[in-house]
Amino acid sequence: MPELPPQVTPPAVTLDGRDPHLIGAEIIALPVSAEGDSWVLGPGAAAVAEELDLLGVLESERATGKAGEVIALPVPGGTPVNPSLRRVLLVGIGSGTGDDFRRAGAALARAVRDRSTVHTTIPAADPSVGLEPFVVGVVLASFSFDWRAAGPASHPVESVVLSELGPTYVVDRDRALAIALAGWRARFLATVPSSVKSPEWLAQQARDVAASAGLEIAVWDEKALAREGFGGILGVGQGSANPPRFVRLDYAPAKTTRRTPHVALVGKGITFDSGGYNIKPGEGMSTMKRDMTGAGVVLSVMGALAALDVPVKVTGLLCIAENMVSGSAMRPGDVLRHYPGDDSARTSEVTNTDAEGRLVLADGLSYAVREIKPDVLLDVATLTGAVKVALGQQVGGLYATTDALAAALSAAGAETGEAWWRLPLASVYEEKLASKVADADNSAGSPGSITAALFLQHFTGGLPWAHLDIASVGDAPADRDEWTPGPTGWGARTLLTWLAAGAPA
Numbered sequence: 001m002p003e004l005p006p007q008v009t010p011p012a013v014t015l016d017g018r019d020p021h022l023i024g025a026e027i028i029a030l031p032v033s034a035e036g037d038s039w040v041l042g043p044g045a046a047a048v049a050e051e052l053d054l055l056g057v058l059e060s061e062r063a064t065g066k067a068g069e070v071i072a073l074p075v076p077g078g079t080p081v082n083p084s085l086r087r088v089l090l091v092g093i094g095s096g097t098g099d100d101f102r103r104a105g106a107a108l109a110r111a112v113r114d115r116s117t118v119h120t121t122i123p124a125a126d127p128s129v130g131l132e133p134f135v136v137g138v139v140l141a142s143f144s145f146d147w148r149a150a151g152p153a154s155h156p157v158e159s160v161v162l163s164e165l166g167p168t169y170v171v172d173r174d175r176a177l178a179i180a181l182a183g184w185r186a187r188f189l190a191t192v193p194s195s196v197k198s199p200e201w202l203a204q205q206a207r208d209v210a211a212s213a214g215l216e217i218a219v220w221d222e223k224a225l226a227r228e229g230f231g232g233i234l235g236v237g238q239g240s241a242n243p244p245r246f247v248r249l250d251y252a253p254a255k256t257t258r259r260t261p262h263v264a265l266v267g268k269g270i271t272f273d274s275g276g277y278n279i280k281p282g283e284g285m286s287t288m289k290r291d292m293t294g295a296g297v298v299l300s301v302m303g304a305l306a307a308l309d310v311p312v313k314v315t316g317l318l319c320i321a322e323n324m325v326s327g328s329a330m331r332p333g334d335v336l337r338h339y340p341g342d343d344s345a346r347t348s349e350v351t352n353t354d355a356e357g358r359l360v361l362a363d364g365l366s367y368a369v370r371e372i373k374p375d376v377l378l379d380v381a382t383l384t385g386a387v388k389v390a391l392g393q394q395v396g397g398l399y400a401t402t403d404a405l406a407a408a409l410s411a412a413g414a415e416t417g418e419a420w421w422r423l424p425l426a427s428v429y430e431e432k433l434a435s436k437v438a439d440a441d442n443s444a445g446s447p448g449s450i451t452a453a454l455f456l457q458h459f460t461g462g463l464p465w466a467h468l469d470i471a472s473v474g475d476a477p478a479d480r481d482e483w484t485p486g487p488t489g490w491g492a493r494t495l496l497t498w499l500a501a502g503a504p505a
Contacts, residue, residue: 229341
């Protein structure tokens with residue numbers, strides 16, 4: 001199995017309460033907004049404007065101040081006050097919303113690629129609103145993955161200094177970085193090629209995260225899965241030379257009582273999806289290295305809980321398999337018995353081997369209900385192409401059994417830049433799940449995202465439950481705001497924001 005080459009690293013983000021121009025910064029990024037027909041220059045601009053005609057530059061460049069607009073002013077010889085200055089970037093922050101600061105951070109990250117350091121006062125314009133989204137934007141827009149002989153085509157800026165923000169903002173900076181780096185990890189895991197990313201490789205990533213984040217971990221190999229009755233995971237994985245895995249990760253806050261809420265997160269971890277005997281066309285298979293994004297999101301969330309001091313207990317379950325074609329692969333018409341594999345367990349007739357994600361999730365959900373008994377249950381998966389047809393590529397699908405849970409997740413997504421649209425668990429389509437030989441048909445047909453959610457609901461034990469279908473947003477087609485082309489890791493920010501609030505609904 002090939003080894004990954006070294007990858008680029010996220011920029012370091014530090015605090016410095018001083019004026020960047022007066023300490024000799026080489027590149028300074030200043031916030032700009034518009035009020036009517038005039039521009040407003042934010043913190044740090046006064047000292048620079050005494051030596052350079054910043055307003056004249058904005059006028060000549062017909063600046064608008066909209067979020068993410070970047071006007072570059074080269075300063076080849078520096079200035080008398082700051083001989084080291086070489087470049088001033090005037091970055092629009094729009095009306096100063098969280099989304100605007102996130103876009104400004106992303107735009108700055110692209111403007112300073114392959115540079116050493118940039119000093120910026122952008123979040124200082126409104127730290128209570130702007131610091132976290134700015135850091136998330138500047139970090140995530142710096143993400144890339146490369147496997148070229150010559151190495152990465154470009155590198156993120158090495159250091160971003162948040163000027164005019166002193167040590168009192170350390171906690172806010174650390175929270176922002178934890179959320180941003182969880183998104184980075186989720187993207188990385190989803191981007192690694194499947195020639196490396198076997199189920200065991202992903203399980204090893206979980207072991208590494210557990211060791212660094214102080215989590216408890218248990219890993220089931222194929223023998224343990226068979227012994228304990230994980231029929232869905234085994235069935236999907238039986239056609240691959242790389243056997244499946246199931247991973248449990250546990251986090252508990254420092255102060256835990258019997259009243260501490262407990263949340264279980266279940267992630268779909270199909271490390272490659274050929275479609276099985278219902279094989280995908282080549283175009284549809286080209287992105288299937290990222291069909292484990294749900295598990296990658298759950299793992300990335302688990303790794304950030306301690307850094308955010310999340311006040312609830314969280315268990316992460318990764319349902320990992322590779323869906324391949326071989327003489328041992330599951331066939332259309334096979335019947336699988338889900339966890340715990342005895343007569344009490346539901347069975348699924350496999351009428352479509354490319355509807356495999358719900359088969360592995362069913363085992364994970366059933367395990368959570370029977371063994372963990374959480375207060376809230378949630379799964380996340382790149383589950384159906386149907387949700388992409390419904391919502392496009394910029395909105396994720398959200399199902400929930402309670403209005404409060406749906407509202408809490410939607411609000412967390414809105415706060416952190418991941419949009420969700422609630423879809424109905426419409427029981428009118430329940431009859432489509434009927435099978436002549438098993439408890440359910442794994443491919444109940446249209447409307448595909450809804451029938452997939454209804455299939456999963458049978459494994460949730462009546463618990464408050466949410467299902468995040470992220471197949472619509474699993475890939476970004478091009479650079480846009482903090483998104484970079486390729487797997488998105490969508491959902492990590494939403495879940496961390498929701499969990500850190502401490503109030504699962």
